[in-house]
Amino acid sequence: MVVTAVFLLCAFSCSALALSQDRHWRIVAAQNGVARKDVARALGWTLLIFSLVFLIWREGPSFGVLLWGMITALAIFATAILLAYRPQLLKPIAAILRRR
């Protein structure tokens, strides 16, 4: 449960970080405006750090650090796979990050 929730949070953070890069933004939301790169980066990093702190609090430091590293790795992988095969699934996240 905890692991799944943190994974989703990390996957969201990684997607935000990926969308702060032009290459990925173009694939997901090219025709719909420009990304707020700074917001995307800040959001991504904040949530990643939050998930680390949460895991350390919830699972203790030694499990927490290892879990975070492995879950983040899985989240990066999942983001890369989504961008490659199903980029349209990231449109809702792109909508949040669009410059208005």
Add this chain to the structure above:
Amino acid sequence: MSAFPKRDFRASMTWLHSWAGIIPTLLFFAVFWMGTLSVFDKEIDRWMQPESRYAGPPIAYDLDASIETFIGAQNGVEVTSLFIMPPKPREPYLYFYGVLAEEVNGKTYSYGRFVGESNEMLGEPQSLAGSGFIFPFHFKLHIPGNFGYYLIGAVALAMLVLTVTGVIAHRKIIADFFTFRPTRKARRVTLDLHNLMGVVGLPFYFLFALSGLYIFAGWFAALPMQTVDGVMGKSPVAFLELADSQSPKRRPRAGQSIAMDKAIMPFKTQAEALWSERYGAPVMADRVRIEHYGDANATVIVHRVFPGRRVTMAQDRIDFDYATGTVLYDQQATPATATRSWLEGLHFVQFEHWPLRWLFFAGGAAGCILTATGALFWMRSREKKAGAQPFNIRFVHAMTVGSVTGIMLATGVFFVANRFIALGALPPGIAPIEWEPITFYIAWLLSFIHAAARGRSAWMDQCFFIAILSLSAAVLNWVTTGDHLIKTMTTGMWSIAGMDLLLLLTSALSAWSAIHLRGKARQRPFAVQGDDPALQPAE
């Protein structure tokens, strides 16, 4: 032209990365593959040793009755010391190693198991399974003597070099961080996948290579090399005994016999109560030893090595004088050893944390893909421009196929061969315990020959073999033990269910790969064309 032309820093790191990587692909993949499987070594044991399968509530056991049965079963041969492992969730049986005063059937130890609450003793397993074959393969390749250890140590060291040089060799690590482009040319896809797996698992590879080296350093620094060489492989207890012989707390024999009529269980309970009070949480002992059994100086030693829900290995140990019950020695971990114990604990993966166990399994699988794609890219890069040396390419190709799909195929054969033990259908003259390794090595050797003979089609063929072998293993498990998926999943035998499910998944994935490769082979029978400047090899 010199072997190491003058280049910038990144180019020389790329050169080092590609050569430090391709030469030991065989070893890398073997270590990653066997390490990945070792994460579930106990579950593989349950699958391969059906007599030890046990589905039920937490195991109640009668320690003293079992000791009596075990001693009684030695036909009067004196037992000098006893190693007792109480049941654990992943190893649901009580087992014994007894060190014998004289050699019996070429062995200086005796083994006994008690599954469930039964007081009927089972002998040594007929299958080496996960903890007897796959796990040791991961750290010594089953090479006699110390050579295997050194080789694996070199692999771990090379792994550290590769993680560092890999980061530098990578052209655009930040820009390519989330990049995987499956529609590009085959060589680009291979490199993308290699980069992605490398970036994703970097901390994992680094930490495991480092902790692996640390474990070896600990063993080899603590013990005289000559002795390790002589003892390793002689018996599973000999190494533990040797390690303990360095302990200053070891008492000599008194040379005076006493009756062993006092129960052992209270010693274990007392140690657990002491620890539970000390740590403010319930603590279980996971190893009980009786040194100098039957001697006036008999010592009961209670250990806790792998604490359940904690990564860091414990070093709790209490020695009792058997005759008087007084505490002789009470060992506690010091903060100075905590980091080392954490590194060791994370590498041994004996903690009770299923999500992390699965994530480590995934990390190992990522390492397998990293190694395979690295080797593939190396080959494709050279294939493209090396019309000059087809023999080298062919040789490296056969080596790579054998190292990657070959070892997977051999493992499939290993699992299928195991089911023949249960059927009692072995060729004459082969002992059950030798049968699985023999089939494994023969299959592995054949995979190299097959790869050399078949060229590029070898990948497809071997994926197809793996699919058939994995499916057969799962089906044979059902046929020979009656433990099919519905039964194991409904009765909570998750070790067996998990193993069967992974076998079926492997079968499906390899079948898919085989079909995919077949399509590819039709489209594009030979080397890839195309000129992406980022893909130039470092030569």
